[in-house]
Amino acid sequence: MSDSVLIEGLVVETVIGVYEWEREIHQELRVDLEMAWDNRLAAASDDVHKALDYAAVSEHVQDFFRGCQPALLETAAEKLAASLMSTFAVPGLRLTLWKPGAVPAARQVGVKIQRGVW
Numbered sequence: 345m346s347d348s349v350l351i352e353g354l355v356v357e358t359v360i361g362v363y364e365w366e367r368e369i370h371q372e373l374r375v376d377l378e379m380a381w382d383n384r385l386a387a388a389s390d391d392v393h394k395a396l397d398y399a400a401v402s403e404h405v406q407d408f409f410r411g412c413q414p415a416l417l418e419t420a421a422e423k424l425a426a427s428l429m430s431t432f433a434v435p436g437l438r439l440t441l442w443k444p445g446a447v448p449a450a451r452q453v454g455v456k457i458q459r460g461v462w
């Protein structure tokens with residue numbers, strides 16, 4: 345599939361981290377998403393119900409991090425990918441989770457995964 349729907353730099357606040365002190369605070373993550381989606385039906389009908397609604401997906405991501413507060417970025421990425429694919433019937437996605445404050449000498453650190461069919 346060559347079409348996709350994109351979300352870049354979505355900011356979420358959550359509890360995440362492997363250290364004890366990190367379990368006591370909220371930290372910022374940034375989420376980049378590229379989701380495989382055939383955009384032709386939405387374009388032909390001009391109907392948001394035929395589109396992969398990036399506003400609804402963004403809300404889902406925010407809700408996800410209210411309920412899921414793992415230690416590792418890898419765990420968060422894997423669970424979020426599965427949740428998005430099953431909730432929105434997304435056949436494939438590329439997901440990057442950035443943790444901007446984690447390594448002071450780096451602008452940001454993160455993980456990127458690709459799942460499903462492209």
Ligand SMILES: Nc1nc2c(c(=O)[nH]1)N=C([C@H](O)[C@@H](O)CO)CN2
Pocket residue numbers: 360361362363366415416417418443445446447
């Ligand atoms: N590959 C990873 N490395 C590290 C992670 C992680 O989630 N994935 N997490 C930490 C700590 O929580 C760190 O962010 C605290 O600064 C260390 N390494």
